[in-house]
């Protein structure tokens with residue numbers, strides 16, 4: 001007998017939830033037996049990649065008397081399995097070979113050590129994170145120079161340790177599926193766009209921001225000398241100094257309350273979801289923040305199944321900058337969680353985070369939310385020191401303007417990656433040599449960034465190697481574009497963003513409710529009435545500091561005239577703040593009780609310096 005929609009919903013949830021629950025406990029260092037997660041993940045992967053499900057869904061679609069809603073949900077499952085399963089035998093063989101090649105590079109890469117010279121001239125081992133922090137923050141030129149050289153050595157290592165074979169094999173794989181090359185294949189899979197559609201957006205943005213980017217490089221070269229725009233100096237020369245001044249106004253212990261109040265005033269709710277937040281660093285815990293959803297929300301026939309979502313950060317409340325970072329996490333991951341709690345379709349395929357849900361679509365939601373805490377009016381209303389004083393205008397001004405002129409360069413540092421990958425994957429195999437590819441990387445950097453060598457040499461970017469991340473980097477730029485397009489839409493429609501109670505509802509209707517049943521572009525079109533475009537982002541990059549501050553001042557003045565509601569900051573969620581297996585605070589009793597318990601726990605555990 002043919003399967004039904006309910007069968008697919010149930011089967012999927014059983015493998016998904018089991019894997020995600022173990023993912024959380026394992027990554028949080030609570031579950032010590034890593035094999036349990038590995039086993040659940042294998043089970044999950046073999047379920048979603050089994051091509052027989054494609055045939056089963058097609059069978060189910062043949063049933064008579066299917067309602068339009070059921071038909072739409074089955075179409076969703078077809079798109080889901082199509083993103084994970086490969087029907088062509090020859091492509092499946094190539095995919096296996098690809099996985100082997102990729103894992104061989106990763107194993108070798110994990111053993112590779114990178115060295116720079118510390119300020120005393122001693123060889124020091126450093127991860128790529130350490131090297132790039134050195135490039136931005138070390139005031140010792142030799143530290144920066146040797147860090148940059150380490151990245152250039154990494155590029156050559158990549159080129160002589162399997163990357164070129166990987167590129168060739170990826171192209172063969174894409175060609176077996178009927179695409180010209182792997183870049184084209186990924187763009188279609190990730191963004192549901194053709195290569196031409198993608199580049200019409202990217203090229204427009206390139207043309208609009210070129211002058212601003214080059215002007216700022218000239219300015220730096222004039223002010224700080226020609227050597228300041230060399231690869232190892234540029235990030236340091238362009239860096240702003242505003243974080244420290246802001247520090248007293250972002251009190252870690254208040255972050256939870258501020259996040260909830262601000263989201264509630266925006267009209268954001270979680271439709272009864274249960275959220276677990278593990279925010280503090282501790283040994284044995286995974287070192288990167290993330291959000292994931294063990295329980296995707298959906299309507300099970302008529303019964304609403306609220307989402308179950310976890311998110312995490314690695315905060316140490318006593319560190320400088322930790323208060324602002326905590327809020328960024330809460331706004332970013334809380335934005336993801338709001339998205340994945342508000343998908344109101346009738347099957348979990350629409351509300352899970354994996355393809356066909358695109359990274360650009362998901363990041364648009366989180367980055368729109370975290371963009372709000374950089375707004376002058378938001379800062380004025382929410383960021384307060386221990387005496388209840390708001391941030392002085394001068395500090396806001398410095399924060400907004402100190403590295404703004406560098407923004408065009410930074411966005412173009414994302415752009416250079418798809419420009420390079422597109423050209424790399426269309427090279428003839430005979431042109432794929434280490435020297436040829438290195439030269440291509442430098443040419444792209446010169447063309448897009450205007451420098452002889454990027455502070456972050458393209459081939460040292462780890463995304464180029466990973467199966468999921470290769471040829472996907474444009475997603476970050478498309479998300480930035482969408483964020484600014486969304487912001488400018490709301491500014492035009494309502495005049496302001498901070499505490500605007502209509503924003504949550506608009507986002508829910510146009511961006512969140514449809515889940516991945518719409519493409520990223522279709523959601524943008526639905527809200528803004530315009531096609532996805534980099535124009536608003538480019539306009540913001542091109543805004544001079546004086547104009548930027550003028551707009552900011554107007555926002556601050558307008559916000560002072562508005563009155564905002566101060567009801568309970570109930571987000572229609574059951575929220576639990578945990579630290580591994582320990583529960584620190586929760587909304588079980590009341591929201592205000594949770595805030596108090598959170599503050600008390602921080603005071604108790606980080607006594608040293610929570611108030612400064």
Ligand SMILES: [Zn+2]
Pocket residue numbers: 332336362363366
């Ligand atoms: Zn994110």
